[in-house]
Amino acid sequence: xxxxxxxxxxxxxxxxxxxxxxxxxxxxxxxxxxxxxxxxxxxxxxxxxxxxxxxxxxxxxxxxxxxxxxxxxxxxxxxxxxxxxxxxxxxxxxxxxxxxxxxxxxxxxxxxxxxxxxxxxxxxxxxxxxxxxxxxxxxxxxxxxxxxxxxxxxxxxxxxxxxxxxxxxxxxxxxxxxxxxxxxxxxxxxxxxxxxxxxxxxxxxxxxxxxxxxxxxxxxxxxxxxxxxxxxxxxxxxxxxxxxxxxxxxxxxxxxxxxxxxxxxxxxxxxxxxxxxxxxxx
Amino acid sequence: xxxxxxxxxxxxxxxxxxxxxxxxxxxxxxxxxxxxxxxxxxxxxxxxxxxxxxxxxxxxxxxxxxxxxxxxxxxxxxxxxxxxxxxxxxxxxxxxxxxxxxxxxxxxxxxxxxxxxxxxxxxxxxxxxxxxxxxxxxxxxxxxxxxxxxxxxxxxxxxxxxxxxxxxxxxxxxxxxxxxxxxxxxxxxxxxxxxxxxxxxxxxxxxxxxxxxxxxxxxxxxxxxxxxxxxxxxxxxxxxxxxxxxxxxxxxxxxxxxxxxxxxxxxxxxxxxxxxxxxxxxxxxxxxxxxxxxxxxxxxxxxxxxxxxxxxxxxxxxxxxxxxxxxxxxxxxxxxxxxxxxxxxxxxxxxxxxxxxxxxxxxxxxxxxxxxxxxxxxxxxxxxxxxxxxxxxxxxxxxx
Numbered sequence: 279x280x281x282x283x284x285x286x287x288x289x290x291x292x293x294x295x296x297x298x299x300x301x302x303x304x305x306x307x308x309x310x311x312x313x314x315x316x317x318x319x320x321x322x323x324x325x326x327x328x329x330x331x332x333x334x335x336x337x338x339x340x341x342x343x344x345x346x347x348x349x350x351x352x353x354x355x356x357x358x359x360x361x362x363x364x365x366x367x368x369x370x371x372x373x374x375x376x377x378x379x380x381x382x383x384x385x386x387x388x389x390x391x392x393x394x395x396x397x398x399x400x401x402x403x404x405x406x407x408x409x410x411x412x413x414x415x416x417x418x419x420x421x422x423x424x425x426x427x428x429x430x431x432x433x434x435x436x437x438x439x440x441x442x443x444x445x446x447x448x449x450x451x452x453x454x455x456x457x458x459x460x461x462x463x464x465x466x467x468x469x470x471x472x473x474x475x476x477x478x479x480x481x482x483x484x485x486x487x488x489x490x491x492x493x494x495x496x497x498x499x500x501x502x503x504x505x506x507x508x509x510x511x512x513x514x515x516x517x518x519x520x521x522x523x524x525x526x527x528x529x530x531x532x533x534x535x536x537x538x539x540x541x542x543x544x545x546x547x548x549x550x551x552x553x554x555x556x557x558x559x560x
Numbered sequence: 561x562x563x564x565x566x567x568x569x570x571x572x573x574x575x576x577x578x579x580x581x582x583x584x585x586x587x588x589x590x591x592x593x594x595x596x597x598x599x600x601x602x603x604x605x606x607x608x609x610x611x612x613x614x615x616x617x618x619x620x621x622x623x624x625x626x627x628x629x630x631x632x633x634x635x636x637x638x639x640x641x642x643x644x645x646x647x648x649x650x651x652x653x654x655x656x657x658x659x660x661x662x663x664x665x666x667x668x669x670x671x672x673x674x675x676x677x678x679x680x681x682x683x684x685x686x687x688x689x690x691x692x693x694x695x696x697x698x699x700x701x702x703x704x705x706x707x708x709x710x711x712x713x714x715x716x717x718x719x720x721x722x723x724x725x726x727x728x729x730x731x732x733x734x735x736x737x738x739x740x741x742x743x744x745x746x747x748x749x750x751x752x753x754x755x756x757x758x759x760x761x762x763x764x765x766x767x768x769x770x771x772x773x774x775x776x777x778x779x780x781x782x783x784x785x786x787x788x789x790x791x792x793x794x795x796x797x798x799x800x801x802x803x804x805x806x807x808x809x810x811x812x813x814x815x816x817x818x819x820x821x822x823x824x825x826x827x828x829x830x831x832x833x834x835x836x837x838x839x840x841x842x843x844x845x846x847x848x849x850x851x852x853x854x855x856x857x858x859x860x861x862x863x864x865x866x867x868x869x870x871x872x873x874x875x876x877x878x879x880x881x882x883x884x885x886x887x888x889x890x891x892x893x894x895x896x897x898x899x900x901x902x903x904x905x906x907x908x909x910x911x912x913x914x915x916x917x918x919x920x921x922x923x924x925x926x927x928x929x930x931x932x933x934x935x936x937x938x939x940x941x942x943x944x945x946x947x948x949x950x951x952x953x954x955x956x957x958x959x960x
Binding site for chain 2 (some may be wrong): 510
């Protein structure tokens with residue numbers, strides 16, 4: 279046991295977050311490691327607390343990871359991605375159009391209205407819009423700001439964007455690849471009536487960020503325990519299912535360039551982690 | 561590197577392609593590769609997304625001869641891990657029910673392969689000796705085959721005429737029957753949720769029993785209202801007697817009081833009503849209910865006889881249950897006078913003194929028949945004849 283529990287932050291984007299972290303906390307205690315979790319209403323406050331040393335660890339969105347890195351560098355601290363879900367590696371986003379809309383190439387999207395997720399959604403706003411901009415395609419974005427501050431964890435914005443596309447309110451919609459599969463399965467996107475017109479480069483999603491003020495031995499123990507969690511263990515399998523992973527992997531930093539470039543392109547954060555986007559009110 | 565291959569044709573993952581993928585991946589070892597081909601335009605997007613969620617990896621196909629696959633799936637271990645340590649919830653055969661099925665089997669079908677984890681619901685009636693009877697599966701099958709439709713099983717439209725007094729007597733008896741059937745419905749329903757699902761046939765049998773009582777309530781109520789009048793009376797003593805049945809929380813004691821003694825006596829009553837019914841509708845509803853009640857009695861006797869054979873303390877507890885109920889009802893009025901009088905009048909068929917005397921004697925004979933039946937069933941459970949007679953005499957005067 280450490281002299282004090284590790285303090286871990288997580289954003290309460292859904293009631294299941296309580297179940298997940300209560301479950302992980304009990305399991306970690308059974309394995310001799312005390313961890314207390316603190317739930318936040320949005321990512322920005324959590325990142326502030328992480329870099330200020332009030333947290334040891336933060337279960338960060340990719341956007342929160344980027345800001346933590348910038349804030350830490352600006353204040354002489356450092357952060358690193360300790361572990362991540364296997365399901366958070368190599369995601370892509372897609373831009374979808376109605377099949378009958380006459381849009382056959384990405385260039386045809388120029389000047390068109392593209393539905394996106396919330397202003398702070400990496401997968402449904404920042405990355406796909408940057409993908410189009412990098413290819414010289416200027417579009418008008420129609421944002422569906424559901425769960426601002428949750429960095430796109432709330433699927434509602436993407437679903438609204440998909441509905442807007444089907445209803446003919448917009449010319450295209452941006453979303454995570456897995457959510458495209460989900461929406462087609464659900465019938466939100468009618469089978470055979472939409473087409474993927476663009477797909478982004480792969481990028482990584484959430485990670486467990488640790489700050490350098492955290493007690494090293496306890497953090498190492500925490501990482502070892504998470505990496506040792508097995509999907510074969512029925513005591514944790516339901517938690518892994520809820521959290522949407524099959525196993526924890528070591529953290530890696532090279533999957534965030536796509537998002538970092540997108541953030542810089544639209545000026546979402548400043549170089550020191552400042553909140554630069556005027557319309558962003560988490 | 562050698563690869564298995566799967567061609568999804570035009571099938572996408574939104575329309576069932578994942579079934580073919582799972583089927584193709586199932587026999588492969590973790591780390592094996594499956595080249596996936598297909599024409600669905602969304603497949604290049606959906607296949608990696610699906611694999612990520614399922615714990616498989618995808619690799620881009622290496623250049624080769626012929627058209628390339630959409631992707632090569634590297635099989636993950638998650639499907640095997642989910643079933644690691646899975647056990648069967650016993651044996652599906654009825655002859656192989658377990659003595660104490662564990663709580664973690666929960667609602668699973670008997671014999672199903674159980675993934676580890678999940679809830680461990682507490683079904684407190686989880687002792688084979690307490691709930692099981694070897695005859696339960698056959699009784700259930702018989703009960704299921706004997707279900708009838710209240711709308712068509714009774715000749716509701718058959719013409720008949722009754723003098724108003726006789727009609728009122730029928731309505732009074734029907735009113736009494738409905739409240740008795742209400743108790744007979746609630747009592748097994750309360751136990752249904754407490755029986756471990758491993759003893760499926762017992763739960764099925766009780767469920768049919770509940771459905772039986774629902775239909776009995778319907779047909780008795782419909783007969784009462786058939787001629788457009790209101791219902792009869794409900795006495796406080798009658799309701800007190802029935803409520804002692806609802807209050808009994810011990811499955812064996814409840815089954816004893818309700819089925820062996822109460823419904824057993826009711827079989828006699830329904831036989832009496834069938835015999836002296838003044839009209840075809842009353843005759844038929846009594847006969848239909850009697851057939852069902854016989855089954856309920858059979859199960860009660862069978863499961864208690866089974867339990868008595870392994871639990872020497874059972875008879876003592878059954879004796880106490882009758883005595884306790886008798887004491888609890890000692891200060892109540894017993895059978896509603898209106899019901900008794902209605903039975904006499906029905907059996908008399910008219911108001912002439914000789915007819916009433918005959919009707920009265922027939923009701924007394926009914927009570928003697930009920931007593932004989934109770935004594936016979938008590939002896940079947942193992943009570944000596946003299947004790948069976950004494951205990952039968954303590955049974956509620958309200959019949960049920």
